[in-house]
Amino acid sequence: MSPLARVVLVVVVLGVAALLGQWWRSRNGRFTPVPERVREAAGRPEPPHADRLTPADLGAPLGARATFLQLSSEVCAPCRRTHVVLAALAAERHDVSHVDLDVADRLDLVRRFDVMRTPTVLLLDGSGAVVGRMSGSTDRRQALDALETLPDGSFAG
């Protein structure tokens, strides 16, 4: 390879890294709601195998209006930042709770909800139904926006 070709290679690799980084950053904390169709099916009186979690699943009580179920791993610094954000929100609001579980202990949940990265946060409504999810480092604004999507949610800044 000529010296010029090597320089071009370096530039191309750096470009790929920059694009990957932008894409990765744009995904972090973005709330993805569960499609309406799936939600309606799960909302029927006795959903067949609903994406609905019980306090027994969590090992903790559900929030009256919402629960942030965070799945974290040991080797994950953004998990700590997200934990602080969500714990603060839950402390401020009596009807919102936050449960942080280690993926190593809860591979059943990891498989059930097809979790690929940490942190992943599932947003549950008052009945424990999964209404959406976020993954990657999540900030306060993003968590509040996710709460806004809940029906009869009157969450102000």
Add this chain to the structure above:
Amino acid sequence: MSDAPSRPAGIDPRGPRFVAAVTAVISVVVLLLGTGAAALVTLAVLVAGFALGVARGPAGTWQGWVFRRLVRPRLAPPDELEDPRPPRFAQLVGLAISGAGLLLGLLGAGPAIPVAAALVLVASVLNAAFGLCLGCELYLLGMRLRTRRTGSSGAAA
């Protein structure tokens, strides 16, 4: 509901990012050197750094030493400290990639050297410039694969 009873002492989060930046620069040098002996030796420097990082954490590498002696004294104290385990996991990923490149290069597969350097360059740029945490993205996937292979325990869903 806060986490981990046994958390190791925190480190300055800018340390691992500085280490990654130095790693990126050395990867560029490897790419510019091509496939010869000089490239192989420079790649070996990277491998040695990663090996130290795995054994002693990123602060234990020579780049970490440079950070402590020359960079950190010029910076304001960090806002928050970070768990040293995530960056250590990232060092392990780096060691696997660069080690494979070095081994293949020693066995005569020259093109493996720039390929390994390019992969390390992408990962270290993502870490240094974007704060990507490789452990967060890969650890859970690894865990899922491992438990599948050994026959998963716990609930199947």
